[in-house]
Amino acid sequence: MFASQQVQHRPQVRTSVDVSSLSLYVHFPFCRQKCHFCDWVQRVPKQDLLREAGDSKRRSYVDALSHELRERGMRLTAEGYRPTVIYWGGGTSTSMSGDEVAAIVETMRDGFDLSEVREWTIEGSPDTVSPESLAHYRALGFNRFSVGVQSFQDGRLRKLGRRHNSDQGRDAIRAARAAGFETVSLDIMCGFADETPEETDANVAAAVDLHPEHLSVYTFRPTEGTVIRRSIDHHQVKLEVARQLASYQRASKALVRAGYAEYGVGYFGQPAENVTAMFQLRSDVAGFGSGAVSIMDGTYLGHTSGLLDRYIDDPLHHDFEQSLMAPGVALSLLRSGLSIHGGIAADDWERRIGESLAESLRRPEIARLLAMLDVTGAVELSEERIALRPEKAALVIIGLMNQAMLASSATQ
Numbered sequence: 266m267f268a269s270q271q272v273q274h275r276p277q278v279r280t281s282v283d284v285s286s287l288s289l290y291v292h293f294p295f296c297r298q299k300c301h302f303c304d305w306v307q308r309v310p311k312q313d314l315l316r317e318a319g320d321s322k323r324r325s326y327v328d329a330l331s332h333e334l335r336e337r338g339m340r341l342t343a344e345g346y347r348p349t350v351i352y353w354g355g356g357t358s359t360s361m362s363g364d365e366v367a368a369i370v371e372t373m374r375d376g377f378d379l380s381e382v383r384e385w386t387i388e389g390s391p392d393t394v395s396p397e398s399l400a401h402y403r404a405l406g407f408n409r410f411s412v413g414v415q416s417f418q419d420g421r422l423r424k425l426g427r428r429h430n431s432d433q434g435r436d437a438i439r440a441a442r443a444a445g446f447e448t449v450s451l452d453i454m455c456g457f458a459d460e461t462p463e464e465t466d467a468n469v470a471a472a473v474d475l476h477p478e479h480l481s482v483y484t485f486r487p488t489e490g491t492v493i494r495r496s497i498d499h500h501q502v503k504l505e506v507a508r509q510l511a512s513y514q515r516a517s518k519a520l521v522r523a524g525y526a527e528y529g530v531g532y533f534g535q536p537a538e539n540v541t542a543m544f545q546l547r548s549d550v551a552g553f554g555s556g557a558v559s560i561m562d563g564t565y566l567g568h569t570s571g572l573l574d575r576y577i578d579d580p581l582h583h584d585f586e587q588s589l590m591a592p593g594v595a596l597s598l599l600r601s602g603l604s605i606h607g608g609i610a611a612d613d614w615e616r617r618i619g620e621s622l623a624e625s626l627r628r629p630e631i632a633r634l635l636a637m638l639d640v641t642g643a644v645e646l647s648e649e650r651i652a653l654r655p656e657k658a659a660l661v662i663i664g665l666m667n668q669a670m671l672a673s674s675a676t677q
């Protein structure tokens with residue numbers, strides 16, 4: 266999408282004497298199935314997504330990823346970057362074989378000085394972990410496990426195309442605890458067209474029973490190309506945004522009552538540094554792998570999702586590189602930042618973007634967004650920061666986003 270656009274500004278010229286914290290994201294675009302709702306791997310062709318350990322293309326991907334981690338890592342280290350947060354996502358990072366994990370950890374250690382890492386997450390699904398694999402991750406240094414449970418209702422899990430049942434979800438969380446993970450996070454989903462309030466309540470209650478430190482509650486995004494979205498369009502199912510919002514708000518209230526503070530739309534409990542670092546622009550972000558993006562030195566750059574061959578051919582080449590001040594980029598960074606309560610500090614905005622928040626807010630596309638949000642009375646703006654009022658944030662982030670998604674296809 267950004268391939269033809271050029272970098273216009275590089276606000277910071279780094280020298281080797283600077284020491285800056287860095288958030289690392291490592292992408293593993295392989296899974297054991299393509300779930301009916303999932304838009305994270307939407308652009309990865311199914312025959313690539315389902316490649317197993319030992320497959321030659323998957324081996325080449327791991328080699329390319331290792332190469333990128335070592336080469337870019339050494340460069341970033343020489344420039345003074347020290348990772349404090351690491352997130353291995355996907356796809357399904359826990360579907361890596363022991364050898365794949367070990368190879369990638371080793372090259373990450375070759376490229377980076379990991380002595381200042383505070384939070385190191387591996388993300389996965391319940392059907393791809395075992396007490397042994399979790400113990401292995403823990404021994405390698407991971408201290409946070411994030412698991413996509415999605416639902417504790419077996420019927421819903423089947424509709425979502427998952428390979429696990431609700432008991433496997435519970436077992437994965439208990440096994441992570443037994444393996445010594447300091448933080449366990451689980452993802453659940455809400456806002457399906459046929460979801461009842463009772464289902465939402467039961468799902469949240471089952472999640473709370475497991476006492477995770479962190480929960481992500483994702484309201485279903487009807488992204489085009491997913492099986493569920495195709496079915497919605499085919500059967501002309503009414504996915505009402507107001508009902509989706511009500512479902513999220515019901516889940517949110519129940520979690521707050523259970524002691525999980527909402528620190529952003531969809532995020533509860535002990536704030537995850539990988540979320541706040543990236544969304545609130547608290548540190549530079551270096552993404553590795555096909556589909557991963559970096560936000561650093563005033564630029565937004567990365568490898569296009571799904572183009573595995575291109576990535577394998579040259580993992581050091583970025584498919585797109587654009588100034589953070591470019592209209593679409595600044596707008597989407599602002600939208601992500603607004604989804605976290607407390608929003609974005611003016612200092613962090615200026616440090617990353619390269620111009621003051623006040624100047625950016627005068628840019629036409631951002632001014633238009635603000636004017637639209639002004640009608641909802643949701644924006645809190647001061648010299649120090651821009652944020653949404655927490656009680657209005659879900660309406661803006663979920664309501665407007667999903668409405669736009671549905672509206673855009675109705676007009677095609």
Ligand SMILES: C[S@@+](CC[C@H](N)C(=O)[O-])C[C@H]1O[C@@H](n2cnc3c(N)ncnc32)[C@H](O)[C@@H]1O
Nearest residue numbers: 302303304305355356357390413452483485486
């Ligand atoms: C990278 S994905 C998947 C993690 C892991 N592979 C799994 O299977 O659970 C991270 C999370 O995004 C959420 N997600 C994926 N597609 C979504 C969609 N269309 N709408 C809302 N949330 C979605 C799911 O809750 C999922 O756990």
Ligand code: SF4
Nearest residue numbers: 296298299300303356
């Ligand atoms: S939810 Fe997880 S396992 Fe399912 S397709 Fe998405 S990334 Fe893969």
